[in-house]
Amino acid sequence: MTTETTRRAIFGGAGLAAVALAVPALATTGSTGSGISPDLADLITAAADAMRISNDFDANTYAPLKARTMALVDRIPHVTVDIDGDPYWTTAKPGAVNLARGAAERDPSRRHPDSAKLRSLVAADLRRQREATRIKLTTGLTAAFDRSNELSEAMADAEMAVAHFACKTAADLHAKLAFMTDRQMDDGMMLLDIVLADAARLANKEG
Numbered sequence: 001m002t003t004e005t006t007r008r009a010i011f012g013g014a015g016l017a018a019v020a021l022a023v024p025a026l027a028t029t030g031s032t033g034s035g036i037s038p039d040l041a042d043l044i045t046a047a048a049d050a051m052r053i054s055n056d057f058d059a060n061t062y063a064p065l066k067a068r069t070m071a072l073v074d075r076i077p078h079v080t081v082d083i084d085g086d087p088y089w090t091t092a093k094p095g096a097v098n099l100a101r102g103a104a105e106r107d108p109s110r111r112h113p114d115s116a117k118l119r120s121l122v123a124a125d126l127r128r129q130r131e132a133t134r135i136k137l138t139t140g141l142t143a144a145f146d147r148s149n150e151l152s153e154a155m156a157d158a159e160m161a162v163a164h165f166a167c168k169t170a171a172d173l174h175a176k177l178a179f180m181t182d183r184q185m186d187d188g189m190m191l192l193d194i195v196l197a198d199a200a201r202l203a204n205k206e207g
Contacts, residue, residue: 036169037168039165040167040172043161046158047159049158050151050154050159051155053151053154054148058148062147062148066141066144068139069135069139069141076128076135079091079120079121079124079128081117081120081121083117089117090121091124097122103118159180162176162179166197166198166201167198173198173202176195
């Protein structure tokens with residue numbers, strides 16, 4: 001996420017944390033033992049479960065599998081093309097491959113004296129990429145990567161469910177802001193309107 005500077009400036013750089021400190025955590029009739037509405041408590045619990053599942057998968061499955069797989073990928077031999085004795089032209093250097101690819105694309109007629117060598121470097125890099133893709137599929141890293149993304153998205157959805165909960169009490173608002181601050185949901189996300197809607201709803205109740 002990127003920092004949304006305009007919203008942070010409103011609170012002097014403190015973001016939602018400043019708002020959370022300003023809202024008292026009040027116990028209310030019909031709330032849970034923690035002082036918040038049962039529905040909100042359930043959403044916060046669901047978000048905690050989603051984070052735990054996502055983090056556990058990444059730590060116990062995806063990360064070690066990625067380490068093992070990338071070790072295999074790193075063993076794929078690199079290719080160096082001799083252009084005027086310059087060792088720069090190798091698949092080990094992405095910049096060299098990009099320059100070679102650009103030169104080849106700008107020379108469709110292959111008039112440049114080094115065209116064949118440059119194209120051979122690009123071809124060698126493509127072969128390495130295909131082999132790397134094969135290895136990732138074989139080890140299951142590609143599937144694990146997709147699963148990691150799915151769990152991360154599920155966690156984000158659970159977090160947003162908390163953010164969009166219509167607070168019924170000041171205790172709800174405090175709990176929601178504390179949750180959003182803990183998850184750093186004020187970093188690059190336009191959520192102030194949600195908080196303002198809660199504040200307006202509570203103000204109308206008190207009025």
